[in-house]
Amino acid sequence: MALILENRGVAIFLCLMFAWFKVSNGDVYKVGDSAGWTIIGNVDYKQWAVTKTFQVGDIIVFEYNPQFHNVMQVTHAEYRACNVSSPISTHTTGNDSITIETYGHHLFVCGVPGHCQAGQKVDINVLRAPSLAPSPSSEVPSPVPTVTVPAPSRSDAVPLCALSMPFGKLGWLLLVLKLFLF
Numbered sequence: 001m002a003l004i005l006e007n008r009g010v011a012i013f014l015c016l017m018f019a020w021f022k023v024s025n026g027d028v029y030k031v032g033d034s035a036g037w038t039i040i041g042n043v044d045y046k047q048w049a050v051t052k053t054f055q056v057g058d059i060i061v062f063e064y065n066p067q068f069h070n071v072m073q074v075t076h077a078e079y080r081a082c083n084v085s086s087p088i089s090t091h092t093t094g095n096d097s098i099t100i101e102t103y104g105h106h107l108f109v110c111g112v113p114g115h116c117q118a119g120q121k122v123d124i125n126v127l128r129a130p131s132l133a134p135s136p137s138s139e140v141p142s143p144v145p146t147v148t149v150p151a152p153s154r155s156d157a158v159p160l161c162a163l164s165m166p167f168g169k170l171g172w173l174l175l176v177l178k179l180f181l182f
């Protein structure tokens, strides 16, 4: 009985890990929303960015006509000065997906002369989330908010339980040995 519970515990733990992994997948943000990456219409990219809560793993999409625009990641100083002489990276496909991999400011400008000055620049600032402390403490699995998770992922539990089979067999072996010894 204890063995079954142990296996279920392992399966549920793995399910929760899987669920956590799925939840931690990034959101996709299209810069400028429907307007895209442009100088037409005076899109306020600063306003666009401050209304978002960016996180590590998020994907920033720049959609534009590559004949007229591009995307250059630059430093703080270059961003302020609209200096595109030595960008960190350059994107030119017209549909660039950039995954945010670190905290802090990710600064992008259009490298076409005059465009950055016209406001085609955006600051993707990823703040460290204090409430979502990532340290996965195994002591406190906080079962209250995650209690509903194992139910829909029940089908996952079957192959995951199979994973813990070797432990189960070992457990039975120990039980049999114990019965013989005592």
Ligand SMILES: [Cu+2]
Pocket (backbone or CB within 6 Å): 038, 039, 068, 069, 070, 110, 111, 112, 115, 116, 120
């Ligand atoms: Cu441009």
